[in-house]
Amino acid sequence: MKAIREARGISLRQLAKDIGRDPGFLSRVEDEQQGASDGTLHLYAGYLAVPIAAITHKEMDRDQERPGSPHRDDSDPPAD
Template structure:
């Protein structure tokens, strides 16, 4: 399971951010849990900091809240997410009227795969491969990746990254999330 790694060593900050966003949107605990496809008890434990969130859970919660992953994470550059065979480091987040742009450095170990659920409507991702080889899958397409390759796709559908069997995949991942104005 993916675990969020925060400097404080706990998911309390993440939980507080989830609760604040849920309440700001007028969603009950039950409603958000149902929309995210997770148990109400699990969501309650996340919000109170009694459970550390997984990356999959954060993506599941971010979509119905209509926020980018960065809105839930420890809000500083350098924050790290660790997943079986994958390390993601937040490089930068730029918040502008109408959109949030997140930039991550991702490293997948040989043969590692990251399957991502659909992000919020209108989210777009780009990958620029720095080293290694692998594939990205989205919308029924499989695109081979190598050093210097760039791919851009709609991320409001399930998608996946996979490193080659014998090589690490290192890439810059840019996620652009439209933010409703007003």
């Protein structure tokens, strides 16, 4: 995740601000110290314009990819 973001020249603070997440939280996610909901991963991937598999190294179930799906968990903390 971090390598893709940095290759695009996007700072962690800018990404966090633009997707509405806390920079410390995203830093822990990038360092694999904390997990993130599908919602946050989709925001992250969408912002970087990459498929979700590029940042998770796994394929998501089609239901999980749809906004509003009952299988999605959008409970990550918002930015302060």
